[in-house]
Amino acid sequence: MKFFSETVKLEKNKWLEAQRDSLAALEEIKKKQPSLTINQSEILDFAFMNLSLQMTDEHWKQKLDSNPNFVVYKPLLQNHKKTVDSLEVEYKTYYLDDLEKFSFDDSYKSELKLESNYEELLQDYIEKFVQNYEFHLPKKDAPVAAGDYCKVVFYEKEEQKASERPVFVYAGKSKDQLAFEILSLELNKPKAIDFYGLKGYVEVLEAFEVKHMPITEENVKLLNLPFAQTLADLKNVVYKQVRENIVANCLYYYGNDALNFYTLNNKDIAKIEFEKDLEAATSQMDQSKNPNFANYTLKKFSVEVMLRQKWNIDVTEEELHAELQIVNSFINPPKNSSVNWPRLYHVVFCKKLGLRLLKKNFPEVYNEHKEFVRIS
Secondary structure (H helix, E strand, O other): OEEEEEEEEOOHHHHHHHHHHHHHHHHHHHHHOOOOOOOHHHHHHHHHHHHHHHHHHHHHHHHHHHOOOOEEOOOEEEEEEEOOOOEEEEEEEEEEOOHHHOOOOOOOOOOOOOOOOHHHHHHHHHHHHHHOEEEEEEOOOOOOOOOOEEEEEEEOOHHHHHHOOOEEEEOOOOOOHHHHHOOOOOOOOOEEEEEOOEEEEEEEEEEEEEEEEOOOOOOHHHHOOOOOOOHHHHHHHHHHHHHHHHHHHHHHHHHHHHHHHHHHHOHHHHOOOOOHHHHHHHHOOOOOOOOOHHHHHHHHHHHHHHHHHHOOOOOOHHHHHHHHHHHHOOOOOOOHHHOOHHHHHHHHHHHHHHHHHHHHHOHHHHHHHHHHOOOO
C-alpha cells in the first residue's frame, strides 16, 4: 500500500501549555497518591500521553482535507522525540488513490425495517407519557428535600465556579456524593465539603420539587413549552418527536446494513490487502478479539469513503452538531470534549446513505415517512 511519511512538530507554546497542564494534573493525583514522584520526565510523558490522540486526529484530518479523492486511513505513530522545548511526532499514513476501479450498484433491495404496528405503539407511548409525567416545579425559598431535582456545581475556589460544568441530580437518591451533600441546603448558599479527596464547595443553583401526575388541560402550561399550550398541542409534539426518532433509527440501521452488504459483496473491495501494521493498529480497537475484525473494519471504512465520494453524500457540520445534541440529551452532563467524532460522522453518514437508497428504491415508503425525516 502507498503511504505518506511525515514528521509533525507541535507549536512550542502548545507544548509548554500541555506540560503546565500535566504538572497541575499530576499534583492533583499526588494528593491522593502521596508516593507519586513528579519529575521532568514524568511531566513530559504525561503531557505526550494526553496530546498524542489529539495530534493523531488532527494530522488525520489534515491528510483527509488535503486528499479529498483518496481513502486515507488513520495515521500510525511511528516515533516521537520530546524535550522541554519541543515535541516531534513521526507518522505513517496509508492511503488508496486508485478509486476509479471500484464501483457500486445502488439498487440495494432490502426493505426498511419498521414495526408494522408502529402507529399503535406510538399512541400507546403517548398515553403513558401523558398519564404519568414527572413535573419539575421550581423551588425558591424552601431548602432542598429528598427527591428534589437539582442543578448542582462543585468548585474548589470561588473564581473557578463559573468555569465548572453543573450536573443534575435527585437529592438523596442519585448515586453521587453531591446528591446527599445538598440535602437541606438552601439555594445559592455554598457548603464546604470533601469531594473524593478534593476540598471545595457544593452549591445548588436551581431546585425543583418533583411531582408525578397526569398532564391535563389545566396543568399543561406548567411545562413552560411555548409550542404546547394545550394537551392536544403537547400530544402532537410528542408524536412528531418520537416518530422522528423512530425513522432516524431505522434509517441508521438501514444505511449500516447497506454498508455491510457492499463491504461483503463487492469483488473489488475483497481484493484489498492491508499492511500488517495497519491491521495490527486497527485490531487494538476490538474488544471481542475477533481475528477478522481489523480487516473487515478497514474494508468497511474504505467502502464508506468511496460511497461518500462517488454518490456525493456529504455530512455537514450542522448535521454533526444536530446529532451531537441528540447524543447529549442522554448524557448528564453533556460532554462535548469527549465526543467520538468519527463515530458520530459514521452515524450521520449511515442515515444519509439509508435515505438515498430508500428514496431511489422504495419511493412509496419514503413518501410515507418523509415528513419525519430530519436529514436531507
